[in-house]
Amino acid sequence: MGVIDVSNVSFSYDREIVLEDINLSIDKEDFLAIIGPNGGGKSTLLKVILGIYKPKKGSVKVLGKEPCKNLSHIGYVPQNTNVNTDFPIKVLEVVMMGHIGGKRPLFGYGQDEIACAMGALAQVGMQAYADKKIGSLSGGQRQRVMIARALCAHPSILILDEPTASIDVAGQRDIYELLRVLSKSVTIIVVSHDISVILEYANKVAHINKRLSFHDISNKEETFHTHGKSGHFCEVELLQMLGSKSNCNVCEPVEKWRTEP
Numbered sequence: 001m002g003v004i005d006v007s008n009v010s011f012s013y014d015r016e017i018v019l020e021d022i023n024l025s026i027d028k029e030d031f032l033a034i035i036g037p038n039g040g041g042k043s044t045l046l047k048v049i050l051g052i053y054k055p056k057k058g059s060v061k062v063l064g065k066e067p068c069k070n071l072s073h074i075g076y077v078p079q080n081t082n083v084n085t086d087f088p089i090k091v092l093e094v095v096m097m098g099h100i101g102g103k104r105p106l107f108g109y110g111q112d113e114i115a116c117a118m119g120a121l122a123q124v125g126m127q128a129y130a131d132k133k134i135g136s137l138s139g140g141q142r143q144r145v146m147i148a149r150a151l152c153a154h155p156s157i158l159i160l161d162e163p164t165a166s167i168d169v170a171g172q173r174d175i176y177e178l179l180r181v182l183s184k185s186v187t188i189i190v191v192s193h194d195i196s197v198i199l200e201y202a203n204k205v206a207h208i209n210k211r212l213s214f215h216d217i218s219n220k221e222e223t224f225h226t227h228g229k230s231g232h233f234c235e236v237e238l239l240q241m242l243g244s245k246s247n248c249n250v251c252e253p254v255e256k257w258r259t260e261p
């Protein structure tokens, strides 16, 4: 059993099928990159995993149970987290919103919850900013705070939907380095258009374009080989390869590295 098991899942919002017969098993130690074209169904798959949408066919299990029964094990950082930067709320208060059942008033948190939120801020290297206004931070710093908010409830799985969109290149790298550290203790699932995630950080890739192509890329040398011709591996080639069922139509055998869940 994986931490997340998606079995034969199909989903449509209306008549048109958005996800078709998806099978995916994510293990505890995985850093999974979900890639694919715009409109391919990446965010929809995340929402099906989170139990926001129910599959029309098939099933999703989070730690062996329906997503709604184990939601507390998942930390979620949605796409384009909208923080009203004019709203005078402090970083610590944003993080404390991540407490499960955090229905208490903003200023009614206990010492334990404050300590826990400070711990989450420390995990993302932002404890020194606890009393700063959220609006005074850079995009990359704000995203770290959003990750701290998701970590506040001590999840075992962290799901991030395009966490580096609208962050500069240096900031993007910092976020992925942070995820690399977090991945030692938390399963990471990240939707990204950033090729460096695949090349440097992820050990598994799920390419979604209605259907899924799943690849174990733990062995980078074996996966991203260049047939001994040059050191260059073209990004377009790479994405085509990950979108297809096999890695390379030149080298044999292709089945060696491909993993069918």
Ligand SMILES: Nc1ncnc2c1ncn2[C@@H]1O[C@H](COP(=O)(O)OP(=O)(O)OP(=O)(O)O)[C@@H](O)[C@H]1O
Pocket: 013, 014, 018, 036, 037, 038, 039, 040, 041, 042, 043, 044, 045
């Ligand atoms: N709430 C919705 N109602 C109806 N159709 C939707 C809804 N959300 C998404 N879709 C459609 O479902 C398909 C998949 O969308 P989804 O957002 O999952 O793709 P994506 O791969 O995450 O795209 P992007 O890379 O652009 O964020 C698209 O055709 C989209 O128009």
